[in-house]
Amino acid sequence: MNEFAHIELDEKRLADQTLQYILKNQNTGLRSSLFLEILDPRIKYGDLNDHIELLKERLSHLKFFIDYNTVEFKNTLTGFSDHTHQTITLLGRKMSEKENFSKEIFWASPKEEEAYHKISQFNSFEDKIVDEKKLYNVLINGPFFNVKGWILYYQALLDLKFAEFSEKIVSGKTIIKYRPFKGKYFIGIETDYQSCKINFRKGWWEEPGYKLIIFEKLEAKKITKVVIFERFVHPHFDPPAFSFLWFFGSKTRYDVSDIETVTDDGTRKEFLEDGTVRLYNTNKFEDDYKRHAYYYYDMLYQTTKEYIRFIEESFDPEE
Structure with a gap:
């Protein structure tokens, strides 16, 4: 348990609440989300009410760490792999299943399908025309994501899934x-998307890093932060679905x-007559990537x- 600036974080209470959440869902x-890291995907557990002690043990490894007004956490929960190629492959396949x-259940919803199509109409990748002499220096940063398109998509997903966070400060x-x-306090989801932009340009696809903050407004755009949660994710469901990189x-x-x-990241080359090369992506999995991001944000919200x-x-605002 840690105490500071209006807040007391009790790991055991969060574990108890998470246990009830798992049983309910x-x-x-x-x-x-409930099984991704907590239970061995190779095992069919049946009714989880028969495995209460196991769940309690799996949820007992979380610790919050406080530095002035900043909250971080560490979950020392161990995985199920013996680090052999065979086990890693099997675990990955079972988790994917x-x-x-x-996802099949999720996408059976016409409401989600309609919302997805409204906000996903952008190209995931951009073409590049480069001098043939510079080809391999440029290729090292492939595939070439549409940075602006993805950032706007992330913003649209945050607006859609966290609609109650309806006010904005830029x-x-x-x-x-x-x-x-x-x-007098407000709670907000904060980001600058800079890490995503940098890594997109390196050819890496990643989910944004959000912070959760509790703050007091001094003026229209001036705030004082009371508590800063360095990572906006449920500590026991981290990540809430497969990471984008995975x-x-x-x-x-x-x-x-x-x-x-x-x-094979889908990047292809087309040599042009003027000594340049067109680099483009096959977009074979474009819809899969967009759908996974949409699903990830929904699981993050849930x-x-x-x-x-x-x-x-x-x-406690009065402390």
């Missing part, structure tokens, strides 16, 4: 989406033997609702 489409099943490159919290790797990497893996409830119960 064990037979719903949220199962990928679970998440894919949840200060320089930082964006805060927020809502009333307790008393998912991208699952689509672009192929095992050709027990000891050899090849990568699980962090519980985390925000825990934070709200832990925060």
Whole structure:
């Protein structure tokens, strides 16, 4: 337990709430989030009410760390791999099966399909025309993501899934989406998307790094932060679905033997007559990437609702 600046964070209470959340949702489409890291995907557990002690043990490894007004956490929960290629491959396949099943349930909703199509009409990748002499210096940063398109998509997903955070403060490159919290305080989701932009230009696909902040407004765009949660994710569901990098790797990497893996990120070359080269992407998995991001944000919302409830119960505005 840690105490500071209006808030008391009790790891055991969060574990108890998470246990009840898992039991409540064990037979719903949220199962990928609930099982992704906590239970061995190779085992069919049946009714989780028969495995209470196991769940309690798996949820007992979380610690919050406080530095003045900043909250970080560490979860020392161990995985199920013995780090052999065979086990890693099997675990990855079983986890994919679970998440894919949840996605089938999720995408059966006409409402989600309609919302997805409204905001996903952008090109995932951009073409590049480069001098043939510079080809391989440029190729090292492939594939070439449409940075602006993806950032706008992330913003649209945040607006859609976290609609109650309806107010916005923009200060320089930082964006805060927020809502009333307790008393004179507000709670907000903060990011500047800079890490994403940098890594996109290196050919890496990643989810944005959001912070959760509790703050007091001094003026229209001037705030004082009371509590800063360095990572906006439920500590027991981290990540809430496959990370973007993991998912991208699952689509672009192929095992050709027990000891050899090849990568095909979809980047192709077209040599032009003027001594330049057109670099483009096949877009074979474009819809898969966009759908995974959409699903990830929904799972982030579903699980962090519980985390925000825990934070709200832990925060005393009068202290």
